[in-house]
Amino acid sequence: MALYFAFFQGMMTFVGWWAGDTLKQIIESVDHWVAFSILSLIGIRMIMESLKHEKEKTSIDIRNFRILLSLSIATSIDALMTGVSFGFINVEIISTTILISSITFLVTLIGGKLGEKTTFIPARRAELIGGIVLILIGTKILFEHLGII
Numbered sequence: 001m002a003l004y005f006a007f008f009q010g011m012m013t014f015v016g017w018w019a020g021d022t023l024k025q026i027i028e029s030v031d032h033w034v035a036f037s038i039l040s041l042i043g044i045r046m047i048m049e050s051l052k053h054e055k056e057k058t059s060i061d062i063r064n065f066r067i068l069l070s071l072s073i074a075t076s077i078d079a080l081m082t083g084v085s086f087g088f089i090n091v092e093i094i095s096t097t098i099l100i101s102s103i104t105f106l107v108t109l110i111g112g113k114l115g116e117k118t119t120f121i122p123a124r125r126a127e128l129i130g131g132i133v134l135i136l137i138g139t140k141i142l143f144e145h146l147g148i149i
Contacts, residue, residue: 001062002108004072010101012076013083017097020087031088032145038085039138042078046131050124082134089141 024031062068079100086093143149 001068001112002105004068005075005108006101006105008072008076009079009104010097012073012080013086013100014093014097016080016083017086017091017093018083020084022087023084024088027088032142035085035088036138036142038081039134039141042081043131043134043138046078046127046134050128050131085138085141 027034062071086096140149
């Protein structure tokens with residue numbers, strides 16, 4: 001599970017970066033607004049998800065290849081969009097992709113092991129904080145390009 005999630009997080013980030021870098025010359029005058037918008041939309045979505053009431057727990061067999069593949073892709077869509085925003089700013093994509101993949105691997109591995117033993121991890125808080133961080137990163141990019149900071 002950790003290998004699949006890490007691979008798709010890294011790959012989607014790289015593909016997004018490639019697309020953003022390709023579009024960069026076309027929309028260079030508004031790239032900071034695009035990066036800000038993408039990161040803010042992802043952040044807002046994460047915040048809204050964190051505030052929803054918990055749904056009924058359903059059992060999913062993560063060992064099923066189709067389910068694992070679907071989850072790996074679905075949880076990496078935001079990495080694709082973040083990668084697009086990386087294409088508009090100066091990012092060393094190879095080291096960034098390796099870092100994202102490595103952290104995803106470790107967090108998935110640790111989360112999987114903890115999930116086997118406990119259910120107390122406050123996922124809603126983590127999602128809320130992650131959403132706020134993405135909005136702040138997008139705001140920082142926008143302010144830097146506008147010369148505010």
